[in-house]
Amino acid sequence: MMFILYVTSGGRDLAERLALQAEEARVLPYSEGAVAEAFGRKSPLVFIGALGIAVRAIAPYLRDKYRDPPVVVIDEAGRFVISLVSGHLGGGNELAQDLAAYLKAIPVVTTASDVRGLPALDVWARSQGLVVENWWAMRRAQALLVQKRSLLVYKEISGLELPLGLEPTAWPETAQVIISFRPGLGRSQALRLYAKVLAIGVGVNRGTRAEEVIEAIETVFREHDLCLASAAVMASAWVKKDEPGLYEAARALDLPIKFFSREEIVSVPVKKPSAAVVAAIGVPAVAEPCALLASGAKEILVPKVKKGNVTVAVARSSSPLLARSAGL
Template identity: 40%
Template sequence: MNTESKTAPAAIFYITKNGCELAGRVADLFPAAEVIKFNSALFAKKWAETGKIICIMATGIAVRAMSSLLEDKKTDPAVVLLDEKGDFVISLLSGHIGGANALAKKIADGIGARPVITTASDVQGKVALDMWAEAMGLYVEDFELLKKMSARIVNNKDIKVKVEGLSNNIKLPAGLVRVKTVREADMIISHRINKKDVLYLRPKVLCTGIGCNRGTTEKEIADVIGSVFERVGLSMRSISTLASIDLKKDEKGLVAFARDNGLEIEFYGKDELNRTAEEHNIKGSAAVQATTGAVAVAEPAALLSAKRISGKVSVIIPKEKRGNVTLAIALAELAL
């Protein structure tokens, strides 16, 4: 969801006494929610802090309050609006990506109101591409192109989709038609970089195993990963996890790279790494074994990480050593 970094609880704004009473009923649905008498300064403050804003007031007041705060549909909070009687709950902003449509429906169900949803795909019963991509864990590279693709679906035009790195059994929603070649595609779901100017959705299917010398900087790790991914034509947006040996849990450069790129990092013990290396006939290194107790780190770590998310895994980039960093990449084929 677009507002995951905004961790404050929902904010419920009211103006009148009747609005305050209704705010209390709505707050019962969100135990941690804050009920606040509206003023523009507090509204702006909460806009920056929370992913959910609920307004009990006239539409014009809410719209004027929002107008100078709007930035991007990927980061703006979900905003819903209720009339004082609680008859209607309107999804006002960030209906799909921000979750305002779902929020409006939840409130309407909770207080016995009628949800008002105006996004075209919902009105027509068509798939909402942004919501589908989010549900499937697919990273959207270009939201402007996504809007154009969504408009095609609303206008009853099919989108031709090339799928890579996912199971052939993946079910595409109505309006998306699978094609065999990149040349035919309007949209590509893939972990690979391609020069065709279409919409790319990136599945989280790449597990990156990393070994590094003690004290390796975040910059060196970032440079090596970036250069390898670029050379082999893989998208870093498709990285699911990083993986290494448990001796590296306190490796500052590695931990910082994972944190700064929003990536989970998994650590494995030498016994797990050695078993996996033996199972997959991974060539070991006497020097690595002498230092860590594991015959290899990058390849078996990548495979172990991939096995946690898929039953069908393979090493697509065997270990490469550059400077202080050793890197390997495993593909975890997903069946979404």
């Protein structure tokens, strides 16, 4: 929900006009309570009035650009739409441009990358589903991009287009940005971005607890030098749909979970079928084929590993699984 605050009756007319084009908006007279509520909800905040009033109003609530909601200021005449706070990550620049287009006003965007026609790395990373490991390096990389107009990028993900100013390199040691699914590549000061390209196939014995599932997955990732931030989805067999431990583990790892049918699983060839699994549910394996099905890959990255009551396998997609996993 967007909060639209006005100071005068003239501002109220403009606020009500803006509310008509918003999906969900609250039009309120300016008050400290309204500002506090907007920040508490992390809702976009639009001020109709003087820039100075808006600055003083939000100052006590500002934390950092990763947590602050976007704040946009519009003069009462509707001539200028200013992106004030959280222009990139919060979407303030985009909101200002959208509102300016609606009002036929002039958008005012002052972030360095935008005024120089360069990409905002944080916005681009989010749009690609990339997970940032070191935010301090994001600030450093953005400053270098503005100064030098180019950055060297080492990426292990083929299906990922780089924006203007990011140039590929074959050597991680020379890169200022690392895009991978493995931890620790390249220089320590490089910006590290993890791509959502890994699918985790999981088989469990009846009644296995979530804690054991999580421990098994974390152990396998650690033993095979994989980063859990690159995990995009968990997958298992149709017969495991009633296992609470799987759902709880997926929720704890912040992953969607998908279950594949018998027909889907048997369509995937496996190198080492399990006689026990065939006898139990009529398919040659669970973890490996489910990982392959969820990733769209042809080859398994980590063959099945048994950890107590849990079997884990990992497959790697050639491109981020963001779009595909979103619907699971």
